Amino acid sequence: MAPDAKVPLLEGRGSGATPAQTLGNIVVSIVGTGVLGLPYAFRTAGWLAGALGVAGAGAATFYCMLLLVKTEEEESGRVQETEHGHHGGANYTYGDLGERCFGPTGRYFTESIIILCQTGGTVAYLVFIGQNISSVLPAVSPATVVLAFLLPAQVALSFVRSLSALAPFSLLADACTVLAVAAVVKEYVRLLVERGEQPFEGRSAFAGLWGVPFACGVAVFCFEGFCLTLALEASMADRGRFRSVLLQAIAGVTVVYVGFGVCGYLAYGDATRDIVTLNLPSNWSTAAVKVVLCVALALTFAVMMHPIHEIVEARLFGPDGWVRRRCRGGGIVERAALHLSRVAVVAALAAIACFVPAFGEFAAFVGSTVCALLSFVLPAMFHLRVVGPTAGPWVRAVDYFFLLSGLVFAGHGMYTVLSPQ
Structure with missing residues (x-):
């Protein structure tokens, strides 16, 4: 999801979004394809360890989202009181907050993450x-062939600059994800009835210490949309109710994640694939679920690309941008360079995807590194910077815990990838 974009499900009317609308927006911004990698994470960690890891990730995400909101409120009130003599309600983006806390370097680092x-x-x-x-179509295997066929469509969609035109596809993707989850749960019930055995028989509750960070990394990856926290809070008509709405959303999503991860692992055991839809039987209904889900994600890809294009184009085509300083051909040349930059970015990401060996390992790596920095390290740093000097020792201790834990988690993720297997 774009960090500064409107959330596509429901927009507030009049003076702002209602609690029900905000609840829907939070769920849409959080839930993504990562949920389909949870059963594999539970297989790696064990069903009990995986459940505890997902629950811990959900609780930590909720707490750090509140940290971010508290920091924004404190900084906003301080600025308004200093500059205008009263407390106000300035709305900061994540990058704005980084700059308020650590200057231009803070903005660059936050936006880079x-x-x-x-x-x-x-x-x-x-x-x-x-x-x-x-x-579904073995004739177009391997996956690199699929991506080659997909590239022209993704390039064409990248030329659509209106998020409002693309936003409905995010809803379609979430609906298809729910459909895929329902198909897996249905298959689990069928397998359980056929086996006629205890559901936990032959399934590990704790599969080993090193599987826990992997499961936590996938869980953190599953809680998408952290950078939308400030926008979601600012969109509410009654911003004081954001905390209770956020708690309902995070708690509900966490329960669903735990239930789905456990069900998927109990259904397939050690045969659980890194994308659980690959475990579904080969029939027309399963193929239809996979194809519809992939089409929806292909269309949503352009929404995910929006903030990347925004940052790249600001550096290239802004007032002091590299292209603007060197371009002498007027609007036509600039427009051609703009389209070329979008083609290059999409092609680069498709090339990277060709070298990613497995979805599960990649999701765990992204979740345990950059997502951990964005979700845990930066909120704790910002809160310590703005509120830390006047906060009590317990509050500072919790901030330092999240700061250090996030750094250790990110370091472990990097070590796991870079260490020889």
């Missing part, structure tokens, strides 16, 4: 599409 998260999400989309289409 957002772009890396979006890049990870878009590459994961492409890997997901490639693997699922290859499973």
Whole structure:
């Protein structure tokens, strides 16, 4: 999801969004394709360890979202009181807050992390599409062939600059994700009835210490939309109710994630694939679910790309941009360069996706590195910077816990990828 875009489900009318609308918007911004990798994470960690990891990730995400909102409120009130003599309600983006806390370097670093998260999400989309289409149509295997066929369509969609025109596809993708989850649960019930055995028989509750960080990384990846926190809070008519609405959304999504992860692992055991839809039987209904889901994600890809294009184009075509300083041909040349930059970015991400070996490992890596920095490290840093000097020792201790834990988590994710297997 674009960090500064309107959330596509329901927009507030009049003076702002209602609690019900905000609840729907939060769910849409959080739920993504990562949920279909949860059963594999539970297989790696064990069903109990995986459940605890997802629950912990949900609780940590909720707390750090509140940290971000509290920091924005404190900084906004301080600025309004200093400049205008009263408390106001300035609305900051994540990048704005980074600049308020740490100057231009803070903005550049925050926006860089957002772009890396979006890049990870878009590459994961492409890997997901490639693997699922290859499973339905073996004639176009491997996944790199699928991505080659898909590239022209993604390039064409990247030329659509209106998020409002693309937003309905996000709803379609979420609806298709729900459909895929329902298909997996149905298959689980069928397998359980056929086996006629205890559901937890032969399934590990705790599969080993090293599987826990993997499951936590996938869980963090599943809680998408962190950079939309400030926009969601600002969109409410009664902003004081945001905390309770956020709690309802995070708690509900966490329960669904845990239930789905456990069900998927219990259904397929050690045969659980990194994308659980690949475990579904080969029939026309399963193929239809996979194809519709992939089409929806392919259309949503352009929404995920929006913040990446925005940052790249600001650097290239802004008032001091590289192209603007060197371009002497007027609007036509600039427009051609703009389209060329979008083609290059999409092609680069498709090339990266061709070298990603597995969806599950990649989701865990993105979740445990850049998503951990965005979701845990930066909110704790901002809160310590703005509120820390006047906060109590317990509050500061919790901030430092999230700051250090997020850094350790990110370091472990990098080590896991870079260490020889």
